[in-house]
Amino acid sequence: MNAPVTDTMPIQSSDDIVRVRQEVRRRAAAAGLGIVDQTKFVTAASEIARNTLDYGGGGIVRLEAVQDGARKGLRLIFEDHGPGIASIDLALTDGYTTGGGLGLGLSGSRRLCNEFAIESKPGEGTRVTIARWK
Amino acid sequence: MAQADIGQTIAKRRAEILKDWGHQLRDGGALSSGRLKEAELDTQVREFLDLFVQAVSTNEADTARKALRQNVAEVSRARAIQGFTPTETATFIFSLKQPLFDALTQEFGKDSAALIQGLLAVTEILDGLGLHSMETFQKSREEVIIRQQKEIAELSTPVVKLWDGILALPLIGTLDSERTQVVMENLLQSIVEHGADYAIIDITGVPTVDTLVAQHLLKTVAAARLMGADCIISGIRPQIAQTMVHLGVELNVVSKANLADALGAALRATGRTVATIKSASGGSALSKA
Amino acid sequence: MERIPILKMGRALLITIQVDMHDQMAIALEEDLTTRIAQTGAKGVLIDISSLEIVDSFIGRMLDNIAAVSRVLDAETVVVGMRPAVAITLVELGLTLQGVKTALNVERGFELISRRLAEIETVVVEIGAEDERSGD
Ligand SMILES: Nc1ncnc2c1ncn2[C@@H]1O[C@H](COP(=O)(O)OP(=O)(O)O)[C@@H](O)[C@H]1O
Ligand SMILES: [Mg+2]
Numbered sequence: 001m002n003a004p005v006t007d008t009m010p011i012q013s014s015d016d017i018v019r020v021r022q023e024v025r026r027r028a029a030a031a032g033l034g035i036v037d038q039t040k041f042v043t044a045a046s047e048i049a050r051n052t053l054d055y056g057g058g059g060i061v062r063l064e065a066v067q068d069g070a071r072k073g074l075r076l077i078f079e080d081h082g083p084g085i086a087s088i089d090l091a092l093t094d095g096y097t098t099g100g101g102l103g104l105g106l107s108g109s110r111r112l113c114n115e116f117a118i119e120s121k122p123g124e125g126t127r128v129t130i131a132r133w134k
Numbered sequence: 135m136a137q138a139d140i141g142q143t144i145a146k147r148r149a150e151i152l153k154d155w156g157h158q159l160r161d162g163g164a165l166s167s168g169r170l171k172e173a174e175l176d177t178q179v180r181e182f183l184d185l186f187v188q189a190v191s192t193n194e195a196d197t198a199r200k201a202l203r204q205n206v207a208e209v210s211r212a213r214a215i216q217g218f219t220p221t222e223t224a225t226f227i228f229s230l231k232q233p234l235f236d237a238l239t240q241e242f243g244k245d246s247a248a249l250i251q252g253l254l255a256v257t258e259i260l261d262g263l264g265l266h267s268m269e270t271f272q273k274s275r276e277e278v279i280i281r282q283q284k285e286i287a288e289l290s291t292p293v294v295k296l297w298d299g300i301l302a303l304p305l306i307g308t309l310d311s312e313r314t315q316v317v318m319e320n321l322l323q324s325i326v327e328h329g330a331d332y333a334i335i336d337i338t339g340v341p342t343v344d345t346l347v348a349q350h351l352l353k354t355v356a357a358a359r360l361m362g363a364d365c366i367i368s369g370i371r372p373q374i375a376q377t378m379v380h381l382g383v384e385l386n387v388v389s390k391a392n393l394a395d396a397l398g399a400a401l402r403a404t405g406r407t408v409a410t411i412k413s414a415s416g417g418s419a420l421s422k423a
Numbered sequence: 424m425e426r427i428p429i430l431k432m433g434r435a436l437l438i439t440i441q442v443d444m445h446d447q448m449a450i451a452l453e454e455d456l457t458t459r460i461a462q463t464g465a466k467g468v469l470i471d472i473s474s475l476e477i478v479d480s481f482i483g484r485m486l487d488n489i490a491a492v493s494r495v496l497d498a499e500t501v502v503v504g505m506r507p508a509v510a511i512t513l514v515e516l517g518l519t520l521q522g523v524k525t526a527l528n529v530e531r532g533f534e535l536i537s538r539r540l541a542e543i544e545t546v547v548v549e550i551g552a553e554d555e556r557s558g559d
Contacts, residue, residue: 039508070276108516322507357510
């Protein structure tokens, strides 16, 4: 029906990650997500934003409203032009990390969202889409 | 005939249209249930018609149309929440057709080409709004149902305080994953509110537990530990125990045969003992009761 | 850069995390804390996260690291005040914080550490008593 409201935020520093978290929290609350759902989604956003910064060399996130019947929520699309992910299956394994992390960012975020998708081409970049609704 | 002409006609015959429409609505029983007050209906009717005129006559039809759709959505949502039926809700819009037809007929009666054009235009707009009304109604009903389901889940599983710092959650009936989630969130919140060290989840009254529910239970135990509280699961039936073992979850979940044992364990763990009062004749006070 | 203050409470250190930390702050906290434990000989570290609205794997790892380093320096770490929504999320994320103790609030956390201190001291006293007896 109505065109989804879209906005873009940069992810170039760890301050940007803090700002993304705050904006995601604000919008998730406005969409009517409960406190637990908000927390899950903000946490997932924080994980993916950090990957965009640390592994993707920085990028952007697009925020759009989800409106589908009684479903109301938020979708985030993270994009970078970094090295890309050679094996998405591997990257999605609990504990797999190439950067000395806990290796839970991608696999854990997938469990925290209603929608989760990774597109990546080595040498071109990575796009991660996550969404959560009530 | 241009839309602006329709707008002019309606504006000119506003009072008469409002009266007719009001009659149509009352005859259709809009007020009979008592859910809607007369004054409320009058306001809704007037607001709608004025927005309708703007939507067909201004140059900024887009903004005006949006406002009109918004108005329809609000009225429909309110009716959904007040418990109107879909038909009653749609009638609000469709009952305007006849009054508008009458007005246009009186205005353009002789110019039949213009009249038909006018009727078609009005029909198209009202039908569109009618659909929009139904959509909003449906959506709002769904929201109401979701909220009620949640409330029922919360009501049907109260967290009770057994002792200072010891809570119990007696679960009764079949657990689906949705209900388990609500109940578990409630329990964790209660732990904070009561400053409880121990929470006993009693599943004596639960006939079966599927994999998903068992996982929720175990996740709750893990979450409680992160908050600084311990959980004891009591009353696990043999069958459920099997499900849990199949899940590979002998975990560090403390489990007890029944609620009494669990309470005893929690009391001991918090440095208390339960003693029999010797002076009571013929054994303990409890066994006499 | 903004740093997170570390307070001394008896033989424990108290850290109250009140802001949405960016990464450098977390790293600085780890360093500061290690220094302070060594300086003060603290036996316990209380990290109050009741103001935190989320804990992601980055902060989770910081908490794990702090606990591990403290342990090496003979101090026990207790994370206190984690909110229910945060706890539920961490479990789903797959983070269990195995190495850290937890408590509902600062008071309970302090009790936990005091109990440990009492144990350590009891051991000292018992050894002392042993010495006296053998001296008799
Ligand atoms: N945007 C990205 N660009 C390139 N590689 C990425 C990106 N996001 C994730 N990865 C890869 O996937 C791995 C797993 O990521 P994650 O699950 O977040 O764990 P961690 O961040 O702890 O390493 C990373 O170590 C990295 O190799
Ligand atoms: Mg990561």
